[in-house]
Amino acid sequence: xxxxxxxxxxxxxxxxxxTSIFAQSQLEKMLFDLPxxxxxxxxxxxxxxAAYELHIKxxxxxxxxxxxxxxxxxxxxxxxxxxxxxxxTEGYARPRNRMYELTTMLDANQxxxxxxxxxxxxxxxxxxTYLTFEQMAEDLHHINQLFKQLYKSKWVSTGISKGGxxxxxxxxxxxxxxxxxxxxxxxxxxxxxxxxxxxxxxxxGTTECREDIKEIQVxxxxxxxxxxxxxxxxAKGAKHEFTYLTLEEAFEYAVLEYPFSFWxxxxxxxxxxxxxxxxxxxxxxxxxxxxxxxxxxxxxxxFASHYYQSSTQMGYYGYETDEFxxxxxxxxxxxxxxxxxxxxxxxxxxxxxxxxxxxxxLKTDGNNFMYINGGIxxxxxxxxxxxxxxxxxxxxxxxxxxxxxxIANMTDEEKKEFKATLGEWLELEIK
Numbered sequence: 001x002x003x004x005x006x007x008x009x010x011x012x013x014x015x016x017x018x019t020s021i022f023a024q025s026q027l028e029k030m031l032f033d034l035p036x037x038x039x040x041x042x043x044x045x046x047x048x049x050a051a052y053e054l055h056i057k058x059x060x061x062x063x064x065x066x067x068x069x070x071x072x073x074x075x076x077x078x079x080x081x082x083x084x085x086x087x088x089t090e091g092y093a094r095p096r097n098r099m100y101e102l103t104t105m106l107d108a109n110q111x112x113x114x115x116x117x118x119x120x121x122x123x124x125x126x127x128x129t130y131l132t133f134e135q136m137a138e139d140l141h142h143i144n145q146l147f148k149q150l151y152k153s154k155w156v157s158t159g160i161s162k163g164g165x166x167x168x169x170x171x172x173x174x175x176x177x178x179x180x181x182x183x184x185x186x187x188x189x190x191x192x193x194x195x196x197x198x199x200x201x202x203x204x205g206t207t208e209c210r211e212d213i214k215e216i217q218v219x220x221x222x223x224x225x226x227x228x229x230x231x232x233x234x235a236k237g238a239k240h241e242f243t244y245l246t247l248e249e250a251f252e253y254a255v256l257e258y259p260f261s262f263w264x265x266x267x268x269x270x271x272x273x274x275x276x277x278x279x280x281x282x283x284x285x286x287x288x289x290x291x292x293x294x295x296x297x298x299x300x301x302x303f304a305s306h307y308y309q310s311s312t313q314m315g316y317y318g319y320e321t322d323e324f325x326x327x328x329x330x331x332x333x334x335x336x337x338x339x340x341x342x343x344x345x346x347x348x349x350x351x352x353x354x355x356x357x358x359x360x361x362l363k364t365d366g367n368n369f370m371y372i373n374g375g376i377x378x379x380x381x382x383x384x385x386x387x388x389x390x391x392x393x394x395x396x397x398x399x400x401x402x403x404x405x406x407i408a409n410m411t412d413e414e415k416k417e418f419k420a421t422l423g424e425w426l427e428l429e430i431k
Contacts, residue, residue, distance in 0.1 A: 024041075024049065024050040027049075027050055027078055027150075028041075028050075030149075030150050031052065031054075034146050034147075034149070034150075035057075035146075036056065036057030037054055037055075037056050037057075037146065038054070038055040038056075038071065039052040039053065039054045039055070039076075040052065040053050042075070042097060045077055045097070045099060047079070048077050048078060048079055049078050049079065049080065050077075050078045051075065051076065051077045051078065051097060052075070052076045052078075053073070053074075053075055053097070054073070054074040054075065054076055055071040055072070055073055055074075055120075056071065056072045056074060056142070056143055056146070057069050057070075057071055057072075058070050058071070058072045058116070058138075058139050058142060059138075060123055060130050061130050061135070062134075062135055062138035062139075062142075067130075068123065068124075070116060070121055070122060070123050071120070071121070072113070072114060072116060072121040072139055072143070073094065073113075073114040073119055073120045073121050074094075074111055074112060074113040074114060074143065075094070075096075075097035075098075075110075075111070075112040076109070076110070076111055076147075077097065077099070077103070077109060077110040077112075078109055079107060079108060079109045080109070081150065081151060081152075081153075082153060083106075083107060083108050083109050083151075083153060084106050084107075084108040084109070084153050084154040084155065084156060084426065084428065085108060085109045085110070085111065085147065085151045085153065085154075085155045085156070086100055086102050086103045086106065086108045086109065086110045086111070086156050086157075086158060087110075087111050087113070087140070087143075087144065087155060087156065087157040087158070087178060088100050088103075088110060088111065088112040088113065088157075088158055088159060088163070089113055089115075089140060089157060089158070089159040089163050089166040089167045089170060090112065090113060090114050090115050090118075090159065090163045090166070091115055091159065091160075091161060091162025091163035091164075091165060091166050091306070092114075092115060092118050092119075092162060092163070092303075092306065093114055093115075093118040093119030093120075093121075093302075094112055094113070094114040094115075094118075094119060095119060097112060098112060100112075100158055101406060101407045101408060102156055102158050102182060102407075105407070105419070105422075105430060106156065106422075106426075106428070106430065108156070109151055111143065111147060113139075113140065113143060115136065115162075115163075115166060115305075116130075116131065116135065116136055116139055117131045117305040117308075118305055118306075126304075126343070128305070128308045128343065128346075131305060131308055131309060132312075132313060133169045133173075133309075133313055133314075133354055134173070134354075136166060136169070136170070137169060137170045137172075137173035137174060138173075140166075140170045140174070140177075141170075141173070141174045141177060144174070144177045144178070145177075154179045154180075154426045154427070154428065155177065155178040155179055156178055156179060156180045156181070156182060156426070157170065157171065157177070157178040157180075157181045157182070158181070158182040158183065158184070159183055159184070159186065160184040160185060160186075161184070161185050161186065161187075161379070161402065162186075162306065163186075164183030164184050164185060164186025165183070165186045165187060165188065165314065167181050167182075167183045167186065168181070168183050168186055168188060168358065168362070168366075168369075168384070169354075169358055171366070171369070172357075172358045172361055172362075172366075175365075175367075179368065179425065179426055180368045180369075180370065180422060180425050180426060181368065181369050181370070182369075182370045182371075182372065182422075183369070183371060183372070183384075184372045184373075184405060184406070185372065185373055185374060185377055185379050185380070185383070185402050185405050186371070186379075186383065186384070187379045187381075187382040187383060188355060188358060188359050188362070188382060188383070188384050189314060189315030189316065189317075189352075189355060189382050190315065190352060190355065190356055190359060190382075191315055191350075191352050192311070192315055192316070192338075192350040192352065193315075193316070193317065193318040193336060193338060194315055194316065194317045194381070194382050196381045196382050197260070197317040197378065197381050197382065198320055199381065200263075200378060200380070200381035201259050201260065201263070201378065201381075204263050204376055204378075205263065205269060205376070206269070208269075209269035209272070210259075212269065212272040213258060213259050213262055213272065214259075214323070215275045216258060216272060216273070216282060216285065216286065217255050217256070217258055217259075217324065218324070218327065219275065219279075219282055220251075220255050220282065220283070220286060221252070221255055221324060221327035221328070222327060223279060224248075224251065224329070226279060227251065227279070227283060228247065228248060228251060230283060231247060231251060231292060232247060234287075234292075235247060235292065235296070238293065240292070240293055240296040240297075240298070241296060241297045241298070242295070242296060242297065243297055244295075244297050244300045244341065244345070245295050245300075245341075246330065247292070248329070248330050249295075249330050249331065250292045250295035250296070251292060252328055252329070252330055252331045253295055253319075253331065253337065253339075254286070254290045254291065254292050254294070254295060255286075255290075255324075256319035256321070256324070256331075256337065257290050257294075257319070257339070258286065258289055258290050260317070260339075260378050261289050261290045261378075262289050263376050263377065263378045263401070264377055264378040264379060264401060264402045265289075265401055265402060265403065266374075266376060266377075266400070266401025266402075266403070266404060267288075267289055271285070272285065273285050300341055303341075304342075304343040305343075307340045307341050307342055307343065308342055308343055308346075308348065310340040311338075311340050311342050311348050311350060312348050312349070312350060312351065313350075313351060313352075313354055313355060314355065315350070315352060315355055316338065316339055316340040317338075317339050318336035318337060318338045318339060319336055319337050319339065320336055321333045321336060321337065359384070359385075362384050362385075362387070362390070363385065363387040363389060363390065364387070364389050364390065365390065366384070366387075366390050366392060367390050367391040367392060368391060368392065368425050369384070369390075369392040369393070370392065370393045370395070370418065370421065370422065371383060371384050371392070371393070371394045371395065372395045372397070372405055372406070372407070373394070373395070373396050373397070373405055374396075374397050374399075374400035374401050374402060374404060374405030375396050375397055375398045375399055375400055376399060376400065376401055377400070377401050377402040377405060378402075379402060380396065393417070393418070393421055395410065395414055395417075395418060397409060397410060397414070
């Protein structure tokens, strides 16, 4: 009997292996036949039949292909040709394959797509002219149309944070490319300096917590002569360089950033040091919540494309300085400092026409969206506004921050509603 069971197990394993090898060879032949797709095999994630890193040729300017091209990086995880496809739109670089919640939930295939002008998906010359929402949408549409030749079942797009914003804007331009879109913690800003951020920070949490946050900011600014030497030694040890901003500018920006980061990443009000705590304790809390590395040259370079988009089309946020005018020494106080830093400090002009068009379209025509936001996440301030004119769903997870606003952290009732709605829209049974 034991030998019989062992024989069955061996046969089963051999059959699975043979099926997987056949699926890989079949898929690879199909990938070879797709125009302008270069691929290499990756280690297969558990539960999948194959995985590949892709580099897909895209025109630099979709309106004039003669201007050159880029190769956009993406990752394909193959489950089966009869399974749904989750199209994960990143807002930044995507250096390695990763699985999204929806992919597991739907037992789906996945395309994880790096954003143009990030990671390896960059032109030879970083001319930012072609870093626009319009060009981004054309990239994703091209990938969608290529792979719909292989995967003919239901398609879902999803993304987190700026990747969620990418999902939203892509769907605006190509509403029929996917059946459902699920953006997480995705802002749709109306203007260059989003005033709704200020309104949110004036109300989130308790009055006591907001006052404690302000006391930390005031304490750090008042004791800058003691703080700055400590930060210089930290920067030296961490090998952070500050030439785009001076260290003192970085310090003031980080102090003003403190409340935004505090709520975005869900820090604990009870762990804010008291006003009379040792300076080292206050400084450690400041470094845990914000730190200064985000303002270093390395991070400025890494997020240059993001800042360009924020300053030209996407909008961003600034810092109110009225309460700190007498304490700020190097940042301007005649207008609110902006939280975005353009590449090489280039002068750009913001145009909010498109983002406002998208916001209005979402209210009247943005159907089959499922928005997931965190109740205390600062970016929920500029999340897509609820509308009873569209067939979409909003899930605001109470007490959850930017990182915890996920399906896994929903209440049982929220999960039930989410799965039921998603299953209905996709005409699938979700176990």
